[in-house]
Amino acid sequence: QKEVEQNSGPLSVPEGAIASLNCTYSDRGSQSFFWYRQYSGKSPELIMFIYSNGDKEDGRFTAQLNKASQYVSLLIRDSQPSDSATYLCAVKAGWSGYSTLTFGKGTMLLVSP
Amino acid sequence: DGGITQSPKYLFRKEGQNVTLSCEQNLNHDAMYWYRQDPGQGLRLIYYSQIVNDFQKGDIAEGYSVSREKKESFPLTVTSAQKNPTAFYLCASSLASGASTNEQFFGPGTRLTVL
Numbered sequence A: 001q002k003e004v005e006q007n008s009g010p011l012s013v014p015e016g017a018i019a020s021l022n023c024t025y026s027d028r029g030s031q032s033f034f035w036y037r038q039y040s041g042k043s044p045e046l047i048m049f050i051y052s053n054g055d056k057e058d059g060r061f062t063a064q065l066n067k068a069s070q071y072v073s074l075l076i077r078d079s080q081p082s083d084s085a086t087y088l089c090a091v092k093a094g095w096s097g098y099s100t101l102t103f104g105k106g107t108m109l110l111v112s113p
Numbered sequence B: 001d002g003g004i005t006q007s008p009k010y011l012f013r014k015e016g017q018n019v020t021l022s023c024e025q026n027l028n029h030d031a032m033y034w035y036r037q038d039p040g041q042g043l044r045l046i047y048y049s050q051i052v053n054d055f056q057k058g059d060i061a062e063g064y065s066v067s068r069e070k071k072e073s074f075p076l077t078v079t080s081a082q083k084n085p086t087a088f089y090l091c092a093s094s095l096a097s098g099a100s101t102n103e104q105f106f107g108p109g110t111r112l113t114v115l
Helices: none
Strands: A011-014 A019-025 A030-038 A045-050 A054-058 A061-066 A071-076 A085-093 A101-103 A107-112 B004-007 B010-013 B019-025 B031-037 B043-051 B054-057 B064-066 B076-078 B087-094 B110-114
Touching (some): A019 A030, A019 A085, A019 A107, A030 A061, A045 A054, A045 A061, A071 A085, A101 B043, B004 B087, B010 B019, B019 B087, B043 B064, B076 B087
Parallel strands (some): A011 A107
Antiparallel strands (some): A019 A071, A030 A085, A061 A071, A085 A101, A085 A107, B004 B019, B019 B076, B031 B043, B043 B054, B064 B076
C-alpha cells in the first residue's frame, strides 16, 4: 500500500515569513514528486515538481527532495495571505509516463497579515 | 483557450439514480483520470485511461463506470451501486509519454450531492 503522509495543519505563519510544508512517502520506487495548491472549493493547481535529490527553486517556491529519507518538502518564502490554501503532495512511482499519482491528504496553510 | 472542462459544476442526485459527469480536454493529452475528494481528505483515484477505448480501475472503482470513445472525452457515471457518492469529483489529464514527469492538470470539478 503506497502511502503519502502530510501534517493536516493548519500551519499558521505571519505575512513575510517562510512556510515549510513537509511530506513523507512509503514507496521507495517513487521517482517524481509534485506539489499542488488547492484553494477552498476549487480544484488543485500544480505549483512545481521535482525528481532529483536536492533543491529546485521557482520564484518564491523551493521544493526539496531527499530520496534516502523518503522526504519531500515545499518552502514558501515571503509568504502572502494569498498563499493561504491547502497544499497537496503527490508521488508517482516508476519512470513510466503511465504511472499514477498517490496524493497525501494535504496541509492547510494560513498566512496572517 | 486550452484546458479541461467539467460539467455540471453542481449536481444533485436522488437515491437509486445513475448520473453522468462530463470531462472534456483540448490539451491533446493522452491520459485522463477521475478522482474523488471528500472533506479533509486527499484525492482518491477512481478510474484512469491512457488511450482511447482502454481504461483501468483505480483504488475506489466500485459503483463507478467510465468510457473513452474519444481522446478528448472521459465521462464518469456514478451508479446506484455507489453507497456514498456525495463528494467533489475531479477530472485530470496528462501526457502519457515515457517522460518521467507527465504532470497532471485538473478541471474545475463537479460537486455531487445525494438528496
